[in-house]
Amino acid sequence: MQLPTKKRSKPYFWATSISNLLGEDKQCRYSVWLNANYEIEKLSSDSDFSAHDEMVKNRARQYRGQGIKVYVEEQNSFHIPGKIATVGGRPDLVVLEGDRIIIEDCKSGKRKNAHRFQVLIYMLLYRFSPMGKQLCSDRVLTGRLVYSDEAIDILPTELDEQFKNSFSQMISMLCASTQPPKIPSFYECKYCNIPNHFCSERKAIEEPTENNDLF
Ligand code: SF4
Numbered sequence: 001m002q003l004p005t006k007k008r009s010k011p012y013f014w015a016t017s018i019s020n021l022l023g024e025d026k027q028c029r030y031s032v033w034l035n036a037n038y039e040i041e042k043l044s045s046d047s048d049f050s051a052h053d054e055m056v057k058n059r060a061r062q063y064r065g066q067g068i069k070v071y072v073e074e075q076n077s078f079h080i081p082g083k084i085a086t087v088g089g090r091p092d093l094v095v096l097e098g099d100r101i102i103i104e105d106c107k108s109g110k111r112k113n114a115h116r117f118q119v120l121i122y123m124l125l126y127r128f129s130p131m132g133k134q135l136c137s138d139r140v141l142t143g144r145l146v147y148s149d150e151a152i153d154i155l156p157t158e159l160d161e162q163f164k165n166s167f168s169q170m171i172s173m174l175c176a177s178t179q180p181p182k183i184p185s186f187y188e189c190k191y192c193n194i195p196n197h198f199c200s201e202r203k204a205i206e207e208p209t210e211n212n213d214l215f
Pocket residue numbers: 028030031182183184185188189192193194199200201202
């Protein structure tokens with residue numbers, strides 16, 4: 001299978017791609033490796049984010065209604081360079097509440113292990129962004145996962161050495177020149193943005209469209 005011609009000068013990862021692998025909600029490391037190491041034209045997505053966007057707006061409205069300072073989405077965007085890669089992310093909300101700074105992420109769909117890892121990656125990296133340096137200097141940084149029926153706090157102690165090592169090891173593995181194996185599965189391939197000419201495995205899991213004769 002051919003590789004794209006345009007290799008990035010330095011691998012680039014979105015926090016969500018790493019959190020999905022750390023949480024084992026996704027198994028196919030090849031799609032993350034290819035996106036990180038090469039510039040490719042991606043397949044478009046028809047995902048609907050309107051419920052999520054409404055949650056974020058409502059949370060921001062609630063905080064502002066209580067006189068609490070909150071930064072929303074694009075304001076929180078970061079791209080943090082490391083020695084071997086750059087990692088980008090965009091926390092939904094950054095909330096200044098007393099002596100705490102809370103990084104919140106809203107989830108309108110079903111719960112996944114990856115969500116906790118995503119917020120932990122934000123907690124790990126946001127402080128290195130220009131805005132984060134300014135806001136975190138005299139505040140305790142915590143995290144919060146917001147579902148439609150519950151908000152779960154993520155304590156600073158969860159940002160421990162074990163998590164940091166897992167994060168660093170995953171990045172190192174995905175920066176290696178060796179391609180990870182493709183691991184096709186119906187849902188991962190269905191929503192994967194890799195075009196078929198860079199991965200023929202999607203075809204192997206396409207659902208049959210014709211009725212069979214057994215039933
Ligand atoms: S199409 Fe499937 S097997 Fe291929 S890269 Fe995407 S998730 Fe992996």
